[in-house]
Amino acid sequence: xxxRFITFEGIDGSGKSTQSRRxxxxxxxxxxxxxxxxxxxxxxxxxxxxxxxxxxxxxxxxAETEILLFTAxxxxxxxxxxxxxxxxxxxxxxxxxxxxTRVYQGATRGDLRSKVDALHDLMIGREPDLxxxxxxxxxxxxxxxxxxxxxxxxxxxxxxxxxxxxxxxxLTLAHAFPKRCVLIDGxxxxxxxxxxxxxxx
Numbered sequence: 136x137x138x139r140f141i142t143f144e145g146i147d148g149s150g151k152s153t154q155s156r157r158x159x160x161x162x163x164x165x166x167x168x169x170x171x172x173x174x175x176x177x178x179x180x181x182x183x184x185x186x187x188x189x190x191x192x193x194x195x196x197x198a199e200t201e202i203l204l205f206t207a208x209x210x211x212x213x214x215x216x217x218x219x220x221x222x223x224x225x226x227x228x229x230x231x232x233x234x235x236t237r238v239y240q241g242a243t244r245g246d247l248r249s250k251v252d253a254l255h256d257l258m259i260g261r262e263p264d265l266x267x268x269x270x271x272x273x274x275x276x277x278x279x280x281x282x283x284x285x286x287x288x289x290x291x292x293x294x295x296x297x298x299x300x301x302x303x304x305x306l307t308l309a310h311a312f313p314k315r316c317v318l319i320d321g322x323x324x325x326x327x328x329x330x331x332x333x334x335x336x
Contacts, residue, residue, distance in 0.1 A: 138168075138225045140217065140261070142232040144308075145269035146301045147291050148280030149321050150328065152230050154269060157329045159228040161336060170220040173230040174208065178215035181208035189287035198244035205236045206254050213259060232263055238304035239290065243297065267332055268309045271321030273298035 141158070143151040152173070159171040175185040188196065188204050196204065209232070220227050233255050241251035277298045280291045290297070309316040317335055319328060 138221045138223070138227060139265070140221060140227045140229070140263045142229045142234065142263040142266045143269065144231060144234045144238075144266055144305060145271070145321065146273055146276050146298050146305065147288075148276035148278070148283075149269045149271050150276075150279075150325065151267075151269050153325060154267070154319075154328055154332055155228050155230045157325075158267075158332055158336070161329075161333055162226055162228070165336070168223075168225045170216065170225050170227045171230075172212070172216055172227065174212060174232055174235065175205055176208070177212040177217070177229070180211040180215070184208035184211075185287075189289050191289055193289060193292050195289070198240045198247055199250070202236060202240045202247065202251055202254060205240070206258055209233065209236075210258050213261065217261075229263070232266075233259060234266060234268075234305075234308055238301055238308060242304040242307070243300045263315065265335070266312070266316045267319055267335075268305050268316050269319045269321040269328070270302065270306065270309075273302050275322070 143155040143158075145151040156171065159169045163169045174181070175188055176182045184204055184207060188201060188208075217227050217229070236255070237248060237251050241248035274295060277291060277295055281288060306318070309318045319331060321328060
């Protein structure tokens with residue numbers, strides 16, 4: 136039987152990476168066979184593209200070019216990691232997927248959503264079975280994201296107004312796909328958030 140595909144979404148610094156890792160650990164302890172991965176990245180080629188899109192100046196790429204780069208990374212990720220794992224009956228837990236492109240490039244940097252969706256349908260053709268969207272105060276999330284000092288902070292460098300627009304985009308997406316998306320209040324402790332997510336396992 137095909138495995139389950141579960142994704143975590145949210146603005147930069149919302150805690151989705153921490154929660155996706157904790158959720159994968161929970162499922163592993165339960166006995167599930169888990170692949171924990173991320174986007175952009177998750178395969179050799181996609182990780183190379185990750186370095187291109189997450190570093191450098193904010194004007195390094197146009198939104199249209201970013202759509203192409205993220206889709207190329209996602210295609211490689213699907214071919215090399217996600218699809219084989221699902222075909223083997225494993226559960227894939229992914230930190231970001233196509234919803235991030237829909238919001239980051241499709242909804243916040245021009246009216247490009249139709250282009251994002253058309254390219255996704257053509258080159259990816261797969262949606263998650265379940266998506267957790269972690270919602271939190273953009274100001275707090277941005278401070279947290281910048282404090283990491285990871286060097287992959289190109290989108291944080293767009294500033295608070297951009298993060299607020301992203302938040303609105305994710306909230307809109309959650310309401311548009313209520314059967315797939317679970318909205319999680321991220322303005323709580325890590326443990327409280329993890330407990331609510333675990334209840335959906």
